[in-house]
Amino acid sequence: IMAGKVGSFITSSIGTMRVTEQIDALEVMGINSINYLVFPKLIAMAFYPFVISIAMFLGVIGGLMACIYGGYASTDDFITGLQQEFNPFHISYAFIKTFLFAFVLATIPSYHGYYMKGGALEVGEASTTSFVWTSVAIIIIxxxxxQLLLS
Incomplete structure (x- = not known):
């Protein structure tokens, strides 16, 4: 979902800047356009693990609420189950993967937007291409x- 939503936005915004020659104007002014356009997106996606940590916390709280209000288990049973099955490495594993995915979500769409050629139609094609390549890269990564972390 993030590859489709965020990746397409990044590709289309940078691609539109390429079509309207705003990137050329940045280069004429002596600004390194790649750093100016891509680096803030990398920094923004570096905060993605914080969003994941909030989602993990809310997931545990939601599971607790479901157990209590659904009558599936008591609070003590839920907390005991969390403590017995908790593996600290799974938290590290989740953050490592999130950081890798965030890097891919910032770089591949930026590349496709920055190096696209053509007009408005090609911006749409570049967005589709970046979505496909980002999705494939995420699956491979x-x-x-x-395999590297859990084997």
Whole structure:
């Protein structure tokens, strides 16, 4: 979902800047356009693990609420189950993968937007291409990270 939503936005925004020659104007002014356009997106996606940590916390709280209000288990049973099944490495594993995915979500769409050629139609094509390549890269990185970290 993030590859489609965020990746397409990054590609289309940078691609539109390429079509309207705003990137050329930045280069004429002596500004390194790649750093100016891509680096803030890398920094923004570096905060993605914080969003994941909030989601993890809310997931545990939601599970607790479901157990209490659904009558599936008591609070003590839920907390005991969390403590017995908790593996600290799984938290590290989640953050490592999130950081890798955030890097991919910032770089591949930026590349496709920055180096696209053409007009408005090509911006749409570049967005679609970046979505496909980002999705494939995420699947491959997910497989490799899982094999390296959990095997």
């Amino acid at each position: 997910n497989y490799l990270a899982t």
